[in-house]
Amino acid sequence: xxxxxxxxxxxxxxxxxxxxxxxxxxxxxxxxxxxxxxxxxxxxxxxxxxxxxxxxxxxxxxxxxxxxxxxxxxxxxxxxxxxxxxxxxxxxxxxxxxxxxxxxxxxxxxxxxxxxxxxxxxxxxxxxxxxxxxxxxxxxxxxxxxxxxxxxxxxxxxxxxxxxxxxxxxxxxxxxxxxxxxxxxxxxxxxxxxxxxxxxxxxxxxxxxxxxxxxxxxxxxxxxxxxxxxxxxxxxx
Amino acid sequence: xxxxxxxxxxxxxxxxxxxxxxxxxxxxxxxxxxxxxxxxxxxxxxxxxxxxxxxxxxxxxxxxxxxxxxxxxxxxxxxxxxxxxxxxxxxxxxxxxxxxxxxxxxxxxxxxxxxxxxxxxxxxxxxxxxxxxxxxxxxxxxxxxxxxxxxxxxxxxxxxxxxxxxxxxxxxxxxxxxxxxxxxxxxxxxxxxxxxxxxxxxxxxxxxxxxxxxxxxxxxxxxxxxxxxxxxxxxxxxxxxxxxxxxxxxxxxxxxxxxxxxxxxxxxxxxxxxxxxxxxxxxxxxxxxxxxxxxxxxxxxxxxxxxxxxxxxxxxxxxxxxxxxxxxxxxxxxxxxxxxxxxxxxxxxxxxxxx
Numbered sequence: 114x115x116x117x118x119x120x121x122x123x124x125x126x127x128x129x130x131x132x133x134x135x136x137x138x139x140x141x142x143x144x145x146x147x148x149x150x151x152x153x154x155x156x157x158x159x160x161x162x163x164x165x166x167x168x169x170x171x172x173x174x175x176x177x178x179x180x181x182x183x184x185x186x187x188x189x190x191x192x193x194x195x196x197x198x199x200x201x202x203x204x205x206x207x208x209x210x211x212x213x214x215x216x217x218x219x220x221x222x223x224x225x226x227x228x229x230x231x232x233x234x235x236x237x238x239x240x241x242x243x244x245x246x247x248x249x250x251x252x253x254x255x256x257x258x259x260x261x262x263x264x265x266x267x268x269x270x271x272x273x274x275x276x277x278x279x280x281x282x283x284x285x286x287x288x289x290x291x292x293x294x295x296x297x298x299x300x301x302x303x304x305x306x307x308x309x310x311x312x313x314x315x316x317x318x319x320x321x322x323x324x325x326x327x328x329x330x331x332x333x334x335x336x337x338x339x340x341x342x343x344x345x346x347x348x349x350x
Numbered sequence: 351x352x353x354x355x356x357x358x359x360x361x362x363x364x365x366x367x368x369x370x371x372x373x374x375x376x377x378x379x380x381x382x383x384x385x386x387x388x389x390x391x392x393x394x395x396x397x398x399x400x401x402x403x404x405x406x407x408x409x410x411x412x413x414x415x416x417x418x419x420x421x422x423x424x425x426x427x428x429x430x431x432x433x434x435x436x437x438x439x440x441x442x443x444x445x446x447x448x449x450x451x452x453x454x455x456x457x458x459x460x461x462x463x464x465x466x467x468x469x470x471x472x473x474x475x476x477x478x479x480x481x482x483x484x485x486x487x488x489x490x491x492x493x494x495x496x497x498x499x500x501x502x503x504x505x506x507x508x509x510x511x512x513x514x515x516x517x518x519x520x521x522x523x524x525x526x527x528x529x530x531x532x533x534x535x536x537x538x539x540x541x542x543x544x545x546x547x548x549x550x551x552x553x554x555x556x557x558x559x560x561x562x563x564x565x566x567x568x569x570x571x572x573x574x575x576x577x578x579x580x581x582x583x584x585x586x587x588x589x590x591x592x593x594x595x596x597x598x599x600x601x602x603x604x605x606x607x608x609x610x611x612x613x614x615x616x617x618x619x620x621x622x623x624x625x626x627x628x629x630x631x632x633x634x635x636x637x638x639x640x641x642x643x644x645x646x647x648x649x650x651x652x653x654x655x656x657x658x659x660x661x662x663x664x665x666x667x668x669x670x671x672x673x674x675x676x677x678x679x680x681x682x683x684x685x686x687x688x689x690x691x692x693x694x695x696x697x698x699x700x701x702x703x704x705x
Contacts, residue, residue: 229536232533246689248685249532251602251686254535254537255539258542262546276540276544283541292461292485294618297600297617298618298619300512301615303508305588305616
């Protein structure tokens, strides 16, 4: 019974109950407040008292010292582990040497690019001649995909052979693909205005702040945001 | 509400709208097909994350990744840009008949050089300042400098960047780069053929997701910009039409906007804002909504946040191919829809006018 009463008094100490609670027959527990260091439990009739130490007070007293000690110990341990791992790990190999540029290595890519360009230009000429307003590049994409599927279905391996021929050219174009969008942004000062530079700067800054807080890898890049905002503002001047 | 607020809210709300409609459509179909795996508990996910983190830490022993573009490429582009810049300024000041083609070469090299320089900067910087933006700003700076040395007006100098012709002696740097966009779009067929098996295995789900993201994206955005009165009460025709292709990858957003007779620069701007935002928050939002099915995640992000969103899915190898397929097919579907006269007219009518 004494153990049970002690257990309940500890629980009550955590939940900050301020009213008197009767436990069992005639036994009462004095409410525990943050200021009382110990709780006295009086058993009705018997007159015996049990002292239960307030856990919060205990933690307050000991936590600072314990935490500091723990931090010190763990830092020491981490340092030991780190130095041991560094000793065991082989040094990282040097970055691979860039092979010298050889034009003949790029012939398949150039040929692939020229084939794709010829296809697009050919379709464009036909569309212009026939007065069709459909984008030639899209027609080329759908047409080439259909052709590859049909070739593969007609004779397995044919479609894959064509695909292998065009793949280096496709990879070369994919490597430089983002550069092709720069003109759109460069010509922004000639576009119809949607607001002045300050407004755009403010909103982009807010948007970037919001984004950056969610980016764990760049959580401390407020300096970059400032640079970005400045650059964006200059864009709209 | 200012026009800038409206413009950016179209990008932000549009992203959530496209992502959530696509995700829940795909999820409903996959649940009906019985293909959704039971949700893994938090502890299993945490273990998976810990394993991937351990793998990432292990990779630190490997040699550093080679930069996106070689040192030799950067050195060549820098030298060629400086030399062509000097020749261009001299030719313009001497009023030489070949001044325009030389300037085209100079501006083309400048665009490539600034992009390569931006792409080679540390990853932490390029995550915040995309090389595309940096390249555009530096190119504008170079154009400003050229206008100063040749005593020209800035806007007059800038207008020589894109002449709208493919005549070799008259074309600008922008025309050269736009010309190369054509074969790049044709090359999408190669990546689609590469993933043909994945396409055939999930045909219904992919078809429905593309339908929702393209039709929903175009018509939903058209209705929303009309509701917001973007561009003013009398109908900012060009501005409203420029926002419709916000979830279409940049290459085809240009074709889409050209078909709708919008402004290409504004279209690229909204696509870029959507992409950067999507790349940053899409995965967290899907996590918060407890959508863990890789097919659903891939299709939702690819259909709403296009190219940059697809790149952000790289840590999820099961979802990444679906994101790439969704991006390409959504772009193709949206551009085909914009090219059909009756649908184009319906979009123009829906986005214009007052409520």
